[in-house]
Amino acid sequence: MSRIRVxxxxxxxxxxGDKADWVDFGLFAWNAAGYAILEREVTAERVRxxxxxxxxxxxNAWPLPNILALKFVLKGALQGGGARNLRLDNLGKAxxxxxxxxEIEVDAAELDAALNAPRVGWWGEA
Amino acid sequence: MKTVRIGAxxxxxxxxxxxxxxxxxxxxVQFIASDHLAELTLAILQKDRQRDxxxxxxxxxxxxxxxxxxxxxxxxVRFVCNAGGLNPQGAAQAVLxxxxxxxxxxxxxxxxGDDVLPRLQGDAADxxxxxxxxxxxxxxxxLVFANAYLGAAPIVQALDAGAQIVxxxxxxxxxxxxxxxxxxxxxxxxGATAARDLDRLAQGLTVGHLLxxxxxxxxxxxxxxxxxxxxxxxxxxxxxxxxxxxxxxxxITKAPGTGGRINFxxxxxxxxxxxxxxxxxxxxxxxxxxxxxxLDDLGQxxxxxxxxxxxxxxxxxxxxxxxRDGYKAEVTWGFSWPDAWDKSQQAQATIRTLxxxxxxxxxxxxxxxxxxxxxxxxxxxLPAADALNQLNEVWTRLVLRTPEKAAAExxxxxxxxxxxxxxxxxxxxxxxxxxxxxxxxxxxxxxRGAVEAGVTVELMGAPS
Numbered sequence: 001m002s003r004i005r006v007x008x009x010x011x012x013x014x015x016x017g018d019k020a021d022w023v024d025f026g027l028f029a030w031n032a033a034g035y036a037i038l039e040r041e042v043t044a045e046r047v048r049x050x051x052x053x054x055x056x057x058x059x060n061a062w063p064l065p066n067i068l069a070l071k072f073v074l075k076g077a078l079q080g081g082g083a084r085n086l087r088l089d090n091l092g093k094a095x096x097x098x099x100x101x102x103e104i105e106v107d108a109a110e111l112d113a114a115l116n117a118p119r120v121g122w123w124g125e126a
Numbered sequence: 127m128k129t130v131r132i133g134a135x136x137x138x139x140x141x142x143x144x145x146x147x148x149x150x151x152x153x154x155v156q157f158i159a160s161d162h163l164a165e166l167t168l169a170i171l172q173k174d175r176q177r178d179x180x181x182x183x184x185x186x187x188x189x190x191x192x193x194x195x196x197x198x199x200x201x202x203v204r205f206v207c208n209a210g211g212l213n214p215q216g217a218a219q220a221v222l223x224x225x226x227x228x229x230x231x232x233x234x235x236x237x238x239g240d241d242v243l244p245r246l247q248g249d250a251a252d253x254x255x256x257x258x259x260x261x262x263x264x265x266x267x268x269l270v271f272a273n274a275y276l277g278a279a280p281i282v283q284a285l286d287a288g289a290q291i292v293x294x295x296x297x298x299x300x301x302x303x304x305x306x307x308x309x310x311x312x313x314x315x316x317g318a319t320a321a322r323d324l325d326r327l328a329q330g331l332t333v334g335h336l337l338x339x340x341x342x343x344x345x346x347x348x349x350x351x352x353x354x355x356x357x358x359x360x361x362x363x364x365x366x367x368x369x370x371x372x373x374x375x376x377x378i379t380k381a382p383g384t385g386g387r388i389n390f391x392x393x394x395x396x397x398x399x400x401x402x403x404x405x406x407x408x409x410x411x412x413x414x415x416x417x418x419x420x421l422d423d424l425g426q427x428x429x430x431x432x433x434x435x436x437x438x439x440x441x442x443x444x445x446x447x448x449x450r451d452g453y454k455a456e457v458t459w460g461f462s463w464p465d466a467w468d469k470s471q472q473a474q475a476t477i478r479t480l481x482x483x484x485x486x487x488x489x490x491x492x493x494x495x496x497x498x499x500x501x502x503x504x505x506x507x508l509p510a511a512d513a514l515n516q517l518n519e520v521w522t523r524l525v526l527r528t529p530e531k532a533a534a535e536x537x538x539x540x541x542x543x544x545x546x547x548x549x550x551x552x553x554x555x556x557x558x559x560x561x562x563x564x565x566x567x568x569x570x571x572x573x574r575g576a577v578e579a580g581v582t583v584e585l586m587g588a589p590s
Contacts, residue, residue: 009351010351013348013349013351013391013395014350015347015349015395016349017399017400018165018400019165019402019569020165020256020446020567020569021257021567022257022402024398024399024400026395026397028394028395030391050505051505053504053505054503054504055503062403062404062405064398064417066416066417066418066419066420066433067394067397067398068394069394071398071404073402080451080566080567081165081565081566081567082165082166082567083169083448083565083566084451084452084565084566086454086490086492086525086527087494088494088496088500088501088523089501093347095502097349097502098501098502098503098505100349100351101506120391121391121423122390122423122425122426123356123387123389124356124358124387
């Protein structure tokens with residue numbers, strides 16, 4: 001079986017936001033096949049390790065199979081909160097994209113199936 | 127089955143209000159609920175109030191209502207907002223004064239009682255930091271505001287009493303939307319213990335959470351590689367609208383002919399936004415468990431929301447307080463090819479030398495490079511130094527964090543001499559700018575009974 005490294009950006013979409021010193025992420029699969037990969041590969045530990053060179057802190061994770069999503073919270077990520085954070089991205093809004101940089105290794109056939117399965121949402125007439 | 131249509135207003139102080147007109151004219155809404163207070167907004171309003179005690183509210187509510195109230199009157203739409211900020215009375219007075227000048231009338235309700243600053247400043251009080259557990263004594267002298275998140279009850283009371291416009295201070299964002307549903311559909315709010323009642327409140331809270339960020343609930347800010355481009359016509363985005371039924375089920379949609387997109391993907395991206403444990407999303411009115419939520423995409427910008435589960439809320443309310451936490455001073459400077467990266471590095475080293483030699487008190491000199499690493503820090507891989515030196519330009523943003531205002535104000539004066547005596551080919555140096563006071567946020571909890579006993583709803587103005 002051939003294995004392929006892919007960034008989450010190819011498999012998922014994401015949004016991040018802030019509460020005090022925490023950044024929270026929603027990570028969303030486009031379909032059930034993609035969700036099976038995310039749920040298995042993108043653990044709290046994996047997310048913590050991804051951000052560790054930049055923002056070491058505890059990560060909590062919750063799976064939400066009902067909406068094909070994972071929820072992550074990265075604690076201590078905003079220098080104490082948006083009103084004292086010196087970064088240009090003081091609210092962590094761009095950090096969801098940094099999560100999408102995370103690379104996972106998956107079986108080629110499984111990836112192919114996830115990329116080719118239809119999206120769940122209505123995206124208008126083509 | 128009885129239903130009510132609620133439309134999203136602003137998502138923050140400064141948001142666009144033009145899209146609300148489409149919801150009123152073509153969206154069939156009976157209520158607009160408008161969230162002017164992000165977590166940081168009270169910090170901004172506090173600075174306003176320091177300059178002028180009559181301020182301290184989100185001033186955009188005045189032009190918004192001057193423009194949209196006549197339209198709302200024609201369509202029988204009522205307006206609920208938290209634009210009162212730190213001064214709900216002041217906001218209402220400002221709206222009434224502006225209305226009087228234009229010959230407009232409205233019955234306005236003002237909700238107060240969320241200010242708990244004196245309580246946190248009391249000697250015996252114990253308000254540990256919600257996350258770290260640190261005692262409030264460490265920041266007590268520096269507190270500048272402290273507000274509890276109120277629930278939907280006073281807004282429901284105001285609507286029941288016939289208010290056409292409700293202006294509150296800090297309330298749970300989603301309560302702005304839950305309240306019109308409770309009012310219009312006759313739901314049990316206070317003391318609800320039956321599963322059916324709590325689940326309906328949880329549905330109403332979810333609706334509020336989906337609508338409280340205006341266009342972010344209808345495809346704005348949609349974060350995805352290769353797909354964000356397919357969200358149509360953001361220039362004319364329609365803000366989300368919820369049609370909530372008596373049983374709590376809700377249809378999320380938007381006004382016909384508007385841009386943006388309501389679908390499974392855009393709605394669930396907002397559903398998890400700024401949520402921590404999705405099985406325990408706390409509000410003063412109900413604790414929401416999202417684990418059973420179903421989002422059925424019906425197509426044509428319609429998503430059916432069901433399955434939210436609710437538990438009774440706790441005996442304490444969340445408080446967000448702000449305390450003075452030093453100053454920052456910021457300088458941004460551009461260096462051009464050739465050797466732009468090396469010049470930036472040398473300039474940074476020079477500034478560090480000056481800070482040390484002149485013994486400028488500071489906690490941190492933060493440096494980032496807009497255009498290279500300011501969004502993703504070290505997760506954004508930089509080219510090697512020789513490649514960086516081939517770049518057309520390298521921008522450098524230096525931010526000093528210091529406990530002393532004088533040090534912050536002096537930071538910009540460390541730079542100008544380098545215009546003639548530093549590295550060549552620089553641009554964009556505009557001298558000292560962006561000195562500002564930093565605020566630390568202190569989340570904590572307060573006994574709800576004591577706060578709610580002090581909540582008042584006052585009616586002013588005449589019915590239109």
